[in-house]
Every structure is written in structure tokens, then in C-alpha cells.
Amino acid sequence: MEHLFKELTFSNGVKARNKFLLAPLTNMQSPDIGKLSNDEFNWLTKRAEGGFGIIMTCAMPVLKSGIGWKGQLGIYDPIHEEGHKRLNAELHRLEALSIAQIFHAGVRANIDYADDKVGPSANLEKSARELSFAEIEKMKTAFVDCAVRAYDCNYDGIEIHAAHGYLIGQFLSSKFNKRKDVYGGSFDNRAKLLIDIIDQIKEKTSSSFLIGVRISPERFGLDTDEMITLYKILCKNKNIHFIDVSLWDSFKLVDDGPHKGKSLLKLFTDIDRGEKLLTVAGKIFSYEDIEILENNSVDFFCLGRAAILDHQFPNRLKVERSNFQPYSAPVTRSHLLREGLSETFVDYMSTWKNFVSDVA
């Protein structure tokens, strides 16, 4: 168990104090045009207090057209800077690294809050229009500008959210991307938006700034073999430091297709990733779960619901060791309020199946 609490060193020399990462978790707590609220500040800093070595923000839109939810934290405008600086000062005082997750919801934008609905191709079902070539260039600039803003606001790095079927994932998918230009067609073309964004962020930030990418291995109109190809491309990309594979269930066996019955995780861990560090997310609820993943060559561990249930997961595990009993859902509203969620976030968690026992 000791090794979980040893430093984690990325290829650029940046170190985290341990191997616990707070997953990016949308929490709807910043309703004032995306300016960081005290609720969102408390939710994140409490996890740093509880021992998480790396704190990641929720998915933050890079443009107003990319907003996916009410109350989503923003980073697309200078008005957001003050909150991010305040957050980073506290996270660093608590000796945690901070990572900003950036995204654009694409055809899944929430038009009650977003000012447009765009995607790689028009999507009638979602009432979204196709981005023009010139708009894709602007989109890249928006991602890069937000990464630079994150850097200027003292984040230790960014994660580009290419998972879960949002804009970058829509470009990767042959189901959503029907373009005929250099951003559509072959898989390399569909991945061009992501790769260009990575490379331009690297150019505009410093070598000490961490760059990671979150990918989905399946679902969301994606082909698992293409995602394995993407993973191989990312493993060779000199400009990134970590890859985050969002498995939803880290212990899942593939349901169908050519890899049916194989471990979804192993499809990725079998690939030589050179110096890139790998984190995965999905149903990591106990020390035993972490141990299995560590034995399967995962470098650090991304906890979502376990971190919502227990802000002190790392600290408690460190002290209680083999006596550590994680909390498990469903839990009461008052438990979650004690764990530093606001009423708004608890309401949101009530919409997740079997999470809150006394739904208001």
C-alpha cells in the first residue's frame, strides 16, 4: 500500500504527492455565468484536504456555445480568471496539483445556456448545425486560449476531454462526423482536431505544464479498434504527459465485436506507452480495486463517486490501512452535505441511480 502514497513523477519532472486523482465531476455549483462559486471552491479544496494528490476540475467549456449544463464552471472568458487563481492558490497551499479539464459539448450543448449548437456535421436529432472550416480553426484557438488561461491562472496542467461523446469525441466518430474536408473521412482526419489542439497547446505553454487527454474506449458512436489506434497515436505524441481512459467500469469485459470477452482495460495496457502515465476511471471503490489496477500497470487512480462519498478516501486509507472501510452508495443527503457537497450538487447526484437514499 505504501507505494500509493509515494510521489508520482510525470515525464516533464512534475510530481504529485501520491497516486490519487479526483475525477473531473460536473457539479453545477457555479451558476453565476460560470464564475467559481464558494460551493465549487469548497467541494474541490475539501478533496485536496482529504489527501487527493491531483485535483481535476469538472469539464469546462472553451466557448459559450460549448456549455452542457446549468451552473457549469467556465474558463472561456477573462471574468473567470479570478476564481481559478483563488482556487489554485488554495490547492497549492494544500500541496495538491491542479488540472483544468477543458471541453466543448458540441451537438450535446444545452441551448438554455449555450449560445449555439454546433458539431462536425449537422445533426437533425439534436438541432445542431455543421461547423464551417473557418469555425473549426476558431474552435482550435478557443481550446488553446483556454489552456493558456489555465496556465496563466496557475493550473499545473490541463486535460483535453475527448471522451463521452462531446465535440472532440463527435469528430472522432464516423457516426457523427460526415465531413468531406481534412477533418472528416479517414481516422487520421477525424483525429486531426484533437492532435492539432494538443500540439498548439504545447507551443503556447511551458514544458512544466502537464497536458493530458481523456478518451472513451467504446460507446458514443466510437469504434474500439479506432480508439486503440488513437491511444497508440497519443502514446507516441511527444506533447502529452498522461492519458486518461474513461472506462466507466475498470473491470469490464468487452460485450461484443472482435474483442468480446477480453478485459477492456487490457486492450490498452498491453500497448507500450513509453513515458506516458496512464490513469483510468470507473468503479474504483476500494483498496482492493486499486490493487488490481496497479497490478495491471495503471500508474494513478481516478476516483469519481468514491471521492464524492468520501473526501478523505486517501487519508483514511493511509491511516486505517487494512481496516479501511469505504462508504458505499446509496447514502443520505446529510452524509453528502457533510462531505462538502452543496444542496445543488446533492440534487444533481439524486438523478444518478442508487446514489442518494432519501431523494428530496
Ligand SMILES: Cc1cc2nc3c(=O)[nH]c(=O)nc-3n(C[C@H](O)[C@H](O)[C@H](O)COP(=O)(O)O)c2cc1C
Ligand atoms: C456526477 C458526475 C459528473 C461527471 N462529470 C464529468 C465531467 O465533467 N467530465 C468527465 O470527463 N467525466 C465526468 N464524469 C465521469 C467521471 O469523471 C468518472 O469517469 C465516472 O464517474 C466513473 O468513475 P467512478 O465510477 O469512480 O464514479 C462524471 C461522473 C459523475 C458521477
